[in-house]
Amino acid sequence: xxxxxxxxxxxxxxxxxxxxxxxxxxxxxxxxxxxxxxxxxxxxxxxxxxxxxxxxxxxxxxxxxxxxxxxxxxxxxxxxxxxxxxxxxxxxxxxxxxxxxxxxxxxxxxxxxxxxxxxxxxxxxxxxxxxxxxxxxxxxxxxxxxxxxxxxxxxxxxxxxxxxxxxxxxxxxxxxxxxxxxxxxxxxxxxxxxxxxxxxxxxxxxxxxxxxxxxxxxxxxxxxxxxxxxxxxxxxxxxxxxxxxxxxxxxxxxxxxxxxxxxxxxxxxxxxxxxxxxxxxxxxxxxxxxxxxxxxxxxxxxxxxxxxxxxxxxxxxxxxxxxxxxxxxxxxxxxxxxxxxxxxxxxxxxxxxxxxxxxxxxxxxxxxxxxxxxxxxxxxxxxxxxxxxxxxxxxxxxxxxxxxxxxxxxxxxxxxxxxxxxxxxxxxxxxxxxxxxxxxxxxxxxxxxxxxxxxxxxxxxxxxxxxxxxxxxxxxxxxxxxxxxxxxxxxxxxxxxxxxxxxxxxxxxxxxxxxxxxxxxxxxxxxxxxxxxxxxxxxxxxxxxxxxxxxxxxxxxxxxxxxxxxxxxxxxxxxxxxxxxxxxxxxxxxxxxxxxxxxxxxxxxxxxxxxxxxxxxxxxxxxxxxxxxxxxxxxxxxxxxxxxxxxxxxxxxxxxxxxxxxxxxxxxxxxxxxxxxxx
Amino acid sequence: xxxxxxxxxxxxxxxxxxxxxxxxxxxxxxxxxxxxxxxxxxxxxxxxxxxxxxxxxxxxxxxxxxxxxxxxxxxxxxxxxxxxxxxxxxxxxxxxxxxxxxxxxxxxxxxxxxxxxxxxxxxxxxxxxxxxxxxxxxxxxxxxxxxxxxxxxxxxxxxxxxxxxxxxxxxxxxxxxxxxxxxxxxxxxxxxxxxxxxxxxxxxxxxxxxxxxxxxxxxxxxxxxxxxxxxxxxxxxxxxxxxxxxxxxxxxxxxx
Numbered sequence: 001x002x003x004x005x006x007x008x009x010x011x012x013x014x015x016x017x018x019x020x021x022x023x024x025x026x027x028x029x030x031x032x033x034x035x036x037x038x039x040x041x042x043x044x045x046x047x048x049x050x051x052x053x054x055x056x057x058x059x060x061x062x063x064x065x066x067x068x069x070x071x072x073x074x075x076x077x078x079x080x081x082x083x084x085x086x087x088x089x090x091x092x093x094x095x096x097x098x099x100x101x102x103x104x105x106x107x108x109x110x111x112x113x114x115x116x117x118x119x120x121x122x123x124x125x126x127x128x129x130x131x132x133x134x135x136x137x138x139x140x141x142x143x144x145x146x147x148x149x150x151x152x153x154x155x156x157x158x159x160x161x162x163x164x165x166x167x168x169x170x171x172x173x174x175x176x177x178x179x180x181x182x183x184x185x186x187x188x189x190x191x192x193x194x195x196x197x198x199x200x201x202x203x204x205x206x207x208x209x210x211x212x213x214x215x216x217x218x219x220x221x222x223x224x225x226x227x228x229x230x231x232x233x234x235x236x237x238x239x240x241x242x243x244x245x246x247x248x249x250x251x252x253x254x255x256x257x258x259x260x261x262x263x264x265x266x267x268x269x270x271x272x273x274x275x276x277x278x279x280x281x282x283x284x285x286x287x288x289x290x291x292x293x294x295x296x297x298x299x300x301x302x303x304x305x306x307x308x309x310x311x312x313x314x315x316x317x318x319x320x321x322x323x324x325x326x327x328x329x330x331x332x333x334x335x336x337x338x339x340x341x342x343x344x345x346x347x348x349x350x351x352x353x354x355x356x357x358x359x360x361x362x363x364x365x366x367x368x369x370x371x372x373x374x375x376x377x378x379x380x381x382x383x384x385x386x387x388x389x390x391x392x393x394x395x396x397x398x399x400x401x402x403x404x405x406x407x408x409x410x411x412x413x414x415x416x417x418x419x420x421x422x423x424x425x426x427x428x429x430x431x432x433x434x435x436x437x438x439x440x441x442x443x444x445x446x447x448x449x450x451x452x453x454x455x456x457x458x459x460x461x462x463x464x465x466x467x468x469x470x471x472x473x474x475x476x477x478x479x480x481x482x483x484x485x486x487x488x489x490x491x492x493x494x495x496x497x498x499x500x501x502x503x504x505x506x507x508x509x510x511x512x513x514x515x516x517x518x519x520x521x522x523x524x525x526x527x528x529x530x531x532x533x534x535x536x537x538x539x540x541x542x543x544x545x546x547x548x549x550x551x552x553x554x555x556x557x558x559x560x561x562x563x564x565x566x567x568x569x570x571x572x573x574x575x576x577x578x579x580x581x582x583x584x585x586x587x588x589x590x591x592x593x594x595x596x597x598x599x600x601x602x603x604x605x606x607x608x609x610x611x612x613x614x615x616x617x618x619x620x621x622x623x624x625x626x627x628x629x630x631x632x633x634x635x636x637x638x639x640x641x642x643x644x645x646x647x648x649x650x651x652x653x654x655x656x657x658x659x660x661x662x663x664x665x666x667x668x669x670x671x672x673x674x675x676x677x678x679x
Numbered sequence: 680x681x682x683x684x685x686x687x688x689x690x691x692x693x694x695x696x697x698x699x700x701x702x703x704x705x706x707x708x709x710x711x712x713x714x715x716x717x718x719x720x721x722x723x724x725x726x727x728x729x730x731x732x733x734x735x736x737x738x739x740x741x742x743x744x745x746x747x748x749x750x751x752x753x754x755x756x757x758x759x760x761x762x763x764x765x766x767x768x769x770x771x772x773x774x775x776x777x778x779x780x781x782x783x784x785x786x787x788x789x790x791x792x793x794x795x796x797x798x799x800x801x802x803x804x805x806x807x808x809x810x811x812x813x814x815x816x817x818x819x820x821x822x823x824x825x826x827x828x829x830x831x832x833x834x835x836x837x838x839x840x841x842x843x844x845x846x847x848x849x850x851x852x853x854x855x856x857x858x859x860x861x862x863x864x865x866x867x868x869x870x871x872x873x874x875x876x877x878x879x880x881x882x883x884x885x886x887x888x889x890x891x892x893x894x895x896x897x898x899x900x901x902x903x904x905x906x907x908x909x910x911x912x913x914x915x916x917x918x919x920x921x922x923x924x925x926x927x928x929x930x931x932x933x934x935x
Contacts, residue, residue, distance in 0.1 A: 308881070308882075350908075352881075352882070352908075352910070354881030354882070354910075354911075356881065357820070357880065357881035357910065357911045358820060358909075358910050358911050358934055359909075359910060360879065360881070360882070360908045360909055360910025360911070361847075361908055361909040361910065362847060362907055362908030362909065406846070406847065408848075409846050409847060409848035409849075410847040410848045410907070410908075411848065412848040412849045413847070413848045413849045413886060413887070413888055413905035413906065413907055414887070414888065414905075414907075461907070462907065517887075519887070520887050521883075521884040521885040521886070521887075522884055523882070523884055523907065523908075525882065525883075
């Protein structure tokens, strides 16, 4: 059991944790599992991960919690909330194009112009094996960004010496919103073939905030299924095929003016992995394709709130490939080289139907296409038993263009001259970790991060932003946003106490933000004006995370996870979407196969906002209390039954958080009962 | 056998196509002969003439069948409304040697119907022939010509020449401005400055990056208009002479 919670960390410095969290029943896989993170060096430290893991493990335990909630209880991650579903992760309050999000290293881009479909909404705990967070731009192999990225790792089968079958099914019910989840999964393996399939169905009605107040348009319905298969090819290689499909329907977004009729994702990959027999070399080559189809819907809204009916569909199509070589050159020298490329095409349109007059059509994203080629190298060298240095680099070349003559013609009204752009981005970092004795670990990193404008930032055509109520225009001539990231971390651990601290300062140049365009008339009815993305000369972001775990007595664990960020631009104005201080404090008690957890989640007030400039208003402090308990029963040698009960927001507080768009109240008291049978 | 049949069919269909000329890609409106024996064929870009600026062409053939290339040709449109008659703006034809056509244009300001009927008098070297013209109303939800009395007491006519086929994005814009000197004379106006403001009436929004039309000759004013999306668009024009506002707002409506 211990092994499965072991956190392997690649040390690219404090900001370079690449932690893998293994879900349940993965320890049997471990022997077979190839290196799947940046495991250049296995350092069994990073207590902040360890500590936060207890909270996450509870949530992932029965495979039914939304991925959103699992992410939300991770230090450094805050979720931007637009509805009761599909929240958008922000990493140290960086989001959107500033960070990368990938699934098994595959680049996937949401299709929704209103960011209703972050890719985290397409993975579910029952097919999510782990996610790795990298804060270091240079060490982030998935892509370029100024704040690192999150890579979601899907469950994969593994070969076994003897033939094995295993399975699971489960169901859960939540009183708030009468939400239900049903899941099932099956795994099969032998020495040459391994297969797994799983699926989940979820449904929720409108949830109720404090006092039973119903939040209209907060319902959702979705299913998610994935299969993967591995076939051994030769003695040291195997072929792996993955397919994931996720379809959501009738998803309400109370914070937005429209809901989602459907959001569909199809994600497919084919990989070939080759390991040297001694385990010194691992070489993986993958080709992938994904297609996101998304349609917004206003037909269920009350007519008086819909000035004009409109259709807003969007798609995102990506195909790509990468080849990554992990070289274990010696015990003190590990190297990783990755070559990757992808091609992404976005399409989004709006058709409006006035009650009198003809339908009106336009592209909101006029077929922008990005072709990308990247090279990533990192090299971990242990100079001594105590000191490890890891320089890393990622170079990326992008070619952006508009495809289709009608799309080009439409944009001719906004942008002069040719619309295609070439962009070159370099991310570099060097990290050091120093272990003076067995109790202490210190690390520090310096990185230069850069990122190209996203296709939305480059080519948006009157895309409405609910946060500040402005229509946004893209700007193909944006310079890359770059940053100098400094970070420092320390960890202390003894037999009963672990404490880990990270502090960071990001000094951003050419920060990409919207500025008001005078004299432009709005496209969206009721919008306050039109903004265009520009480069703000500079901005800075600093903050830190503190994680603490204390075992005052046997079976009793007290933990505290704390996250803080603060950001301001060159004029001293507060940056938007910066989460205030967040602290999650919990007491866990484990006895045999039973656990109890009492947990308080506090978000401090956010008063550092610039309403005038970025449209944000202040947010008051909030605290909620959650209770969790669970028990595992052994029905037979193989079969186990897990039952989890929880009460979230025990005192039925009326609250919302700073990253909640439009400050819609979050759910009031919610009783949850979940059962999972492992076969 | 089959080939012969196909050939026969092909030539047959060509012969039958009496209303359009394949080479000119023009629609034949009518043909007449002057007292002097010149055959006058009147052509347009489409069979339907509408309440708008219409390009009209004539081809002239002498009785011997030769093209007449150096005639002086004029157009005079007249709307006969029983109790009164009036003309409308016309651009006098100029010979285009490439197409062997005289090219001009007429702004029909109202449709034919119970109110009255249109004739177009084409004079070839001062010998008139009179064509009866059927003018259809503007297509639904469009208005390609408008007239308004300015602050100087004169009636001005604005007609859309371009874009003939509007598209989203930047379009070349060209309008023709005439004034009513009397019921029969509508000379071009060349001394105005024009401010353009597009609007989507059902949304109330406009568009950026338009270029005000400026006079380019013979009452033509050229600029740029940006349509951000398809649908109904209204073009607002403000007409000024020096600093004096002559017409505060005259509008044309487009739909695509």
